[in-house]
Amino acid sequence: MIEIIDLHKSFDSQKVLNGVNLKIADKEVITIMGKSGCGKSVLIKHIIGLLMPDRGSVLIDGVDITRLDLKELDKMREKLGVLFQGGALFDSLTVYGNVAFPLSEKTKLSKSGIQDRVIQALEDVGLKGMEKKYPAELSGGMKKRVALARALITEPSIVLFDEPTTGLDPIITSSIHVLIKTTHEKYGYTGVVISHEVPEIFEITDRVAMLHNGVIVEVGIPEEIQNSSNPAVRQFITGSHEGPIEV
Amino acid sequence: MERLLKIIGSWTLSRLRTMGHMFLFLANSLYFIFVPPFKFNLLLRQIRFFGNKSMLVILLTGSFTGMVLALQLFYILRKFGSEALLGPGIALSLTRELGPVLSALMVTGRAGSALTAEIGMMRISEQIDALTAMALNPIRYLIVPNIVAAIIVFPLLTAIFDVIGIYGGYMVGVKILGISSGTYFSLMEDYVDMEDIMVGLYKSLSFGLIVSWVCCYKGFYTGYGAEGVSKSTTEAVVMSSILILVWDYFLGSILL
Numbered sequence: 001m002i003e004i005i006d007l008h009k010s011f012d013s014q015k016v017l018n019g020v021n022l023k024i025a026d027k028e029v030i031t032i033m034g035k036s037g038c039g040k041s042v043l044i045k046h047i048i049g050l051l052m053p054d055r056g057s058v059l060i061d062g063v064d065i066t067r068l069d070l071k072e073l074d075k076m077r078e079k080l081g082v083l084f085q086g087g088a089l090f091d092s093l094t095v096y097g098n099v100a101f102p103l104s105e106k107t108k109l110s111k112s113g114i115q116d117r118v119i120q121a122l123e124d125v126g127l128k129g130m131e132k133k134y135p136a137e138l139s140g141g142m143k144k145r146v147a148l149a150r151a152l153i154t155e156p157s158i159v160l161f162d163e164p165t166t167g168l169d170p171i172i173t174s175s176i177h178v179l180i181k182t183t184h185e186k187y188g189y190t191g192v193v194i195s196h197e198v199p200e201i202f203e204i205t206d207r208v209a210m211l212h213n214g215v216i217v218e219v220g221i222p223e224e225i226q227n228s229s230n231p232a233v234r235q236f237i238t239g240s241h242e243g244p245i246e247v
Numbered sequence: 248m249e250r251l252l253k254i255i256g257s258w259t260l261s262r263l264r265t266m267g268h269m270f271l272f273l274a275n276s277l278y279f280i281f282v283p284p285f286k287f288n289l290l291l292r293q294i295r296f297f298g299n300k301s302m303l304v305i306l307l308t309g310s311f312t313g314m315v316l317a318l319q320l321f322y323i324l325r326k327f328g329s330e331a332l333l334g335p336g337i338a339l340s341l342t343r344e345l346g347p348v349l350s351a352l353m354v355t356g357r358a359g360s361a362l363t364a365e366i367g368m369m370r371i372s373e374q375i376d377a378l379t380a381m382a383l384n385p386i387r388y389l390i391v392p393n394i395v396a397a398i399i400v401f402p403l404l405t406a407i408f409d410v411i412g413i414y415g416g417y418m419v420g421v422k423i424l425g426i427s428s429g430t431y432f433s434l435m436e437d438y439v440d441m442e443d444i445m446v447g448l449y450k451s452l453s454f455g456l457i458v459s460w461v462c463c464y465k466g467f468y469t470g471y472g473a474e475g476v477s478k479s480t481t482e483a484v485v486m487s488s489i490l491i492l493v494w495d496y497f498l499g500s501i502l503l
Contacts, residue, residue, distance in 0.1 A: 048380050074382035088377035091368075102381050 001026050002047060002158065002190065007056035009042055016042050017053070018214030026157075029184055029191035031201050033236060034211035035245050040194040041085070043211065044160050047192065048082060049073045060158070078106065081151035081159040081189070085166060087143035089135040089150070095122070096131035099149045106154065121149040124186070125179055141172035145179065152183055161193040173197060177204050198237050199226065210236065212245065272464050276390045286392055293396035300358040301350075301404055308353050309408035312345055313337060313415025321424050333424075334431035335438035337416035341409045342439060342447045348495050350408040351401060351454035355487045359462040362393060363483040366466025367476035375467070390467065394459040401455030402448050409447065446502045453498060454491050461487045 002024040009017040016039040024030050032040050045051040046058050049065050057064045065076055089098050099118045103109055109117070122128050125145040135143060144164055151159055161180065165173040177197070181204045184191055195201045202208065202222035209219040212232040218225065225233060235243030320336045366389060369375050378385045413435075420426045465483035469475050 045376075048376075050376055050379055074384075077380060077382040080380060082377065082380040084373040084377055084380075086372055088373040090374055090377075105383055106381065 001059075001061060002192070003057075003059040004043070004046070005057045005059065007043070007046060007058065008054045009039070009046070009051065010054055015214055017046075017056075019056070020211070020214070020216055022209055022216050022219065024190060024192060026190055027188050028206040029180070029193060029204065030207045030209060031193045031195050031205040032209050032211055033195060033198065033201075035236065036196075038211050039214060040211055041162055044082075044162050044192065044194055047158075047160060048080060049077060078154070079157050081154065081156035083144070083147045083151045083159070083161045083164050085162045087135070087147035089143055089146055091135055093134075094131060095127065095133050095135075095138070095146050098135070098146055099153055102150065102154050117153060118149075121153050122146075124152070124183060125149045126175075141168050141176065144168065144172075144176055148176075148179060148183070152187060152189075155187055157189055159187075159189045159191050161191065161195075163194050163196070165195065165197055173200065177201065180204050202226065212236075268468075269460075269464055272390075272467070273460050275386055276394055276460070276463070279384065279387045279391045280395060282387075286388065289388065289392035290395055293392045294400055296362075297354065297358045297396055297400040298404070300361060301354045301400075302407075304353045304357050305350055305404050305408050306411055308349060309346075309411035310415035312349055312408075313341065313412030313417075314419045316340055316345070316412070317416040317419035317424070321420060321426075330424075330426055331430045331434060332438075333416070333420045333426055334413075334433075334435040337420070338409075338413055338435045338439045339443060341412040342443050344447075344495075344499070346405045346409040346412060347401075347447045347450035347454060348491060350405045351451065351458060351491045352488055354397075354401065354404060355458050355462070355484055355491070359458050359487055360480050360484050362459070363462045363466040363469075363480045364476055366463060367469035367479050370467060370469050371472060371476060385467075390463045393463050394456065397455035397459035398452055399455075401458070402451040405447060405451040446499075449502065450495060450498055453494060457490050457494060458487045461490065 002022075004020050004022040007017050007020040008015075020043060032043065034040050042051060046053055047060070049068075053066055057066050059065070060076055060079065063076065065073060068076060090101065093101065096118055099121055100114050103114045103117060118131070119128065122130065125148050127142065127145055127149065130138075130142070130146075135146070138146065148164070164180065165176050168176065177200060180191065180193065183189075184204075193201065193205060199222075202225070205222060207219060208222055208225040209216050210225070210230070210233045211217075218228055218230045218233050220228070226237065228234060228237075232244045235245050241247050316337050317333060320333055320340075321330060324330050324332055324336065366375075369389070375385045375389070378388055417428070417431055421428050421431050462483045465479040465486070466476075469479040
């Protein structure tokens with residue numbers, strides 16, 4: 001379970017998070033939506049421990065990660081898989097090298113054991129046979145799928161998706177959504193998805209949270225969010241340029 | 248006046264903060280050099296990176312430095328009737344001073360800038376964040392292999408620079424200006440001591456540390472986007488070059 005309590009973060013004089021509170025249950029998939037630059041990625045970076053808050057806590061399985069030392073934090077990070085916005089694949093490694101990387105560095109699995117897992121992970125994301133390609137030779141959608149395979153290779157209990165479909169066409173976007181759904185069913189992880197893809201994202205998520213002005217203004221199942229009377233939520237869902245969200 | 252003092256104070260504090268940050272980065276990197284697990288494959292790759300990127304430029308600048316030294320020294324020495332000292336003059340200039348300094352400046356321009364750009368690109372494309380998120384220390388994976396590789400490679404490239412420079416001097420001094428080959432090399436044996444070679448070695452070792460430290464730091468903490476990486480790369484080359492020359496003076500004063 002992930003619990004975010006009264007999280008505050010500023011960069012110089014700019015307040016980004018202004019008291020975020022959110023509980024994420026085990027094995028649920030929650031989507032955090034909000035306008036670009038509202039602090040969604042900053043929030044996810046607090047869950048990974050890449051950023052430390054000015055005030056507040058992030059509890060993962062009851063442990064406040066903002067109070068851990070580097071060694072304890074690394075131990076906690078082993079529970080996480082992260083799909084970064086641009087994929088964050090290592091340019092110098094092949095697809096195989098990228099997906100195998102967490103296993104070869106963090107486990108004592110044999111070469112053949114790693115190979116079996118990597119082949120399976122690539123098959124799961126529909127990229128079997130692409131092992132020898134380099135990231136530069138892949139399309140945007142393929143990069144995201146390789147990144148997803150890498151995020152899932154260690155079978156983490158929590159997977160964070162930072163805008164997994166940004167910059168992709170609707171067909172590839174839909175295929176990534178299907179992949180999130182199928183891999184969630186297969187691995188049973190807790191998923192936190194940052195996405196703007198409304199209403200498509202509602203089909204794969206258990207709950208949706210809306211981040212606005214540095215706080216979570218509404219949380220609920222997709223139907224509740226779609227019928228919400230909150231002006232910010234309504235404006236975001238309808239894509240209107242008039243409302244409390246400043247363009 | 249008060250406003251001016253505020254600006255100066257704020258600038259000084261900002262510089263001190265950056266310096267402190269840089270020294271902490273260095274201390275952290277040096278610590279992980281001695282803490283296992285050691286990444287030998289990454290070290291070999293970075294040795295190849297520095298060597299491969301810089302070899303041609305070292306060969307070219309080394310040979311022409313030796314050649315121009317021969318021309319200028321011959322002109323000066325002839326005034327005193329001491330042309331025979333051309334060989335030792337070239338060898339001493341190269342081993343003690345020009346070899347380490349010029350090769351360090353060349354490697355900074357060639358491999359150091361590429362290093363900053365590469366690490367900077369890794370930062371802005373979130374590859375460094377990805378390493379951290381995998382519970383893998385980016386200092387150990389990215390910085391330590393580069394620092395150790397530079398400390399190994401800089402003296403080797405300096406040695407190549409010196410040898411090529413001496414040969415370049417030989418080509419001009421002996422083949423063009425007519426000094427005898429025996430004089431060129433035998434007096435070199437008499438005048439160049441092991442101590443002179445060690446001065447060059449100490450310098451190149453410390454330049455390797457300075458260049459890799461500055462270039463890695465600037466890449467690791469690069470700004471946003473392509474502009475940020477471009478700015479960091481320029482800053483890394485300028486700062487490394489200045490530090491090389493400043494440190495050369497201080498080390499030269501101590502080792503003289």
